[in-house]
Amino acid sequence: MLSSWRHWLVVFFLGLAACGEGVEPQTDDALSERQDSLAPVRLRLMAANITSGNGQDYSLGHGTRIFQGTDPDVVMIQEFNYGSNSATDIRAFVDTAFGPQFAYYREGGAQIPNGIISRYPIIASGEWDDAQVSNRDFAWARIDIPGPKDLWAVSVHLLTASSSVRNTESAALVSFIQSNVPAGDYLVIGGDLNTDSRSEASFSTLSQVVTTAAPYPADKNGNTNTNASRAKPYDHVLVDTDLRQVQTSVVIGGSTFSSGLVVDTRVYTPISELSPALASDSGAASMQHMGIIKDFLIPGDAPVSTVTVTSPNGGESWTASSARSITWTSANVTNVKVEYTLDGSTWTVLSASTPASAGSLAWTLPSSQSTQARVRVTDTASASITDTSDGAFAITTTGGGTGSLIINEVLVNELGSDVAGEFVELVNTGSAAVSVGGWTVWDSGTMRHTFPAGTTVPAGGVVVVFGAAAGIPSGTPGAVACSTGTLSLTNGGDTVSVRNASGTIVDSVVLPSTLTGTDGVSANRSPDLGTGSTFVLHTTLSTQTTSPGRRANGSPF
Structure with missing residues (x-):
């Protein structure tokens, strides 16, 4: 579960990110299949500008299949468009490409928006202004990955205009990161940098917050370039020093990529390892670039005791x-x-x-x-x-109450029609108090009353359970109202029992219709408190019709 401070971060940053879309914190259940708290957790990060067709979107399905085949945990996605771009359509795309348990953030008001898609809960998100371009910004998300640190993921799409413009964008991004990202958290910048070479000044600028040095991800043939023609290094997953220290090989099926993977389905063999991706997907008409993947083994959460x-x-x-x-x-x-x-x-x-x-x-x-x-x-x-x-x-000291608490009197057929007046009288005939917390009173096969924890009946004491508080006569000793609101005793004959907290019947009495059919007259043991005595109509023992909380003659127990 998210701790309380994380909850307030969610509330706070959702307000800041109101112009964006789709922040959806998850429950722990959604992570159970991927997260082992007793061992390091493999974290797969992906940068992806892999739209196809003329719409700069993912509607044609080529990129979707690549996502499904590579199974990333966190994606920094560019040109995050699908269908009509409604919340329903974007959610449908995320569900299909990744799964319904994934959260996402998509910047609002952009023609070709950047975004973050995450297997783990997004606890804060938003966008930082890219002043060099009007149709997208820098999208960021703070993600509650396993372990003690959060991951800050930043999705970027720099301009093709010139290397100097890209360096200006990179400098602005570095400034945002230095002002907002805690030094103790993990950081990844991922996306389409449109860099013509790895010697561009933007890499030197970005190296203030992430590592940009070799080795670099490569495809099956060792090619590290990522644009459609595979001639330039446009796309990158750049991480801070802490993450770089725990980088590990990308393993897909029987294939291992020690420095990360450039996903080009045209050269990947066997393509079945990327199923359902097709060999032709990376060569689809107007496919933007190749996806970039890096894997990391991060410390898992400390075990909870x-x-x-x-x-x-x-x-x-x-x-x-x-x-x-x-x-x-x-x-x-x-x-x-x-x-x-x-x-x-x-x-x-x-x-x-x-x-x-x-x-x-x-x-x-x-x-x-x-x-x-x-x-x-x-x-x-x-x-x-x-x-x-x-x-x-x-x-x-009374055997847990067995044999000491008995049913002594029962009024099944109340006077008139007010069932609140029905009652069951229980008397402790033992020599010590009996705790009845958790004990129950039953009408045939239905539980009607449960005594609260801590309830005791002293030696010689009495407790009378009435159908409802309104039916309790003033001054009745030991009177309580039925916890379910009604006893619902049956005038045509009934079985009443009391059971201890473990469900064992302590006492039970079968009352035939001859004892339940007289209006307002109870059934009482004859004599009072006789554990082996039979029940008779109260009027055979006294001129009174009932005596709840007292002996049949009206005297105290």
């Missing part, structure tokens, strides 16, 4: 002194420290160092009760890489 507690992670109810396991997941961590707390502030170390790859640690729980217990797992090499249970869990 993480630790995540998976259990207990909140809502569990574990028995004191029982044998359990603390579990976690981790990445790029060697050893972890494992701790627990019973009060949320005082931590006890279970293991000062255990292999992170084990993913679990056996734990015999303390004999003390707690409703605020949590565990914490921390990288022993970095205390900042740590994770704690998302919520509190309970340590109880």
